[in-house]
Amino acid sequence: MQYNLEGISFDEVVNNKGISYTAFRSRLQPAYSKVWWDIFKGYFFLLLISAIFIYLDNRYHSAKWILILPFAILIGYITAFIALFIHEAGHFNIHPSKKINDTLATLFLCLPFGLSMKSYRKIHWQHHLYLGTPQDTEVSYFNALTKLFILETLTGIHLIRTISKKEKSEVLTKDQVRQSRIMLFGGLLFHSIILILLIYTNNWAYAITWVLGFGVFFPFFATIRQLLEHRDELAHHASNFRAQPHGKVTRLFVHTLLSSSFGAAGFTRHLIHHWDPQISYTRLGEIEEFLLNCERVAPVILSSKTTYLKTVKKLLAAP
């Protein structure tokens, strides 16, 4: 059975010491230094694996052919990690000033992904408003986790299909569409400069790895992660959730070293985020602890908790 916190009001939730969630949440300010430390870690590992590839490629010339695939997967994994902080900026939680929040996000987070902060925020907010309905705007979970779908995400077919659909841009204003185009151009320019530099310095093997990492494995990880957060294991593979509601399903994932990087920036606690979207991911752990001490919602937390692997297995076995 699936549970959901949405629909339960903050006032209804009181812990065993008599503190209401409404009072508790007012103390939960974002830990900005943790946010930036986490973003730094993402870029540090991206640079580190780039340096390792280039070193190995220059030292052992024939090694490049066995390095390309694993390093492309690593680039995809790390960039998917970095991209999750765009979501945090979307909720104005990377800097106390909203204006500076968006400037920092544009420069350090959105540019490599060709995303406009304001457009992303608008699209993402529709996801919060319309989760589980045909009007949702972040809909990887409309797809069943089948071997064919995994193949489609790994070959770019799913990405092309997603880009060619216009539902997302329909919710944007003219100005937001214009900003999206500018940022897409900015992103392409950013990657072109990197690729030109790599090819110019005779690191063409790493240029290929970079393209595969950003172009194939990043969308793969981002798509599968969203699907695992929201796909109902009882949903039929042939159902069309553009026409009929999928229903609200959000999971809570066990926090381990690997899961906390795959579901970074609070995505392991996505269930809590959908209940109270304004709170910084840096405080979601404390909320989870608080909720476990509330008779009313502790069973929801306990029954929603799973692992990414268990969810993959359940969804692969779905009808």
Ligand SMILES: [Zn+2]
């Ligand atoms: Zn969500």
Ligand SMILES: [Zn+2]
């Ligand atoms: Zn959100």
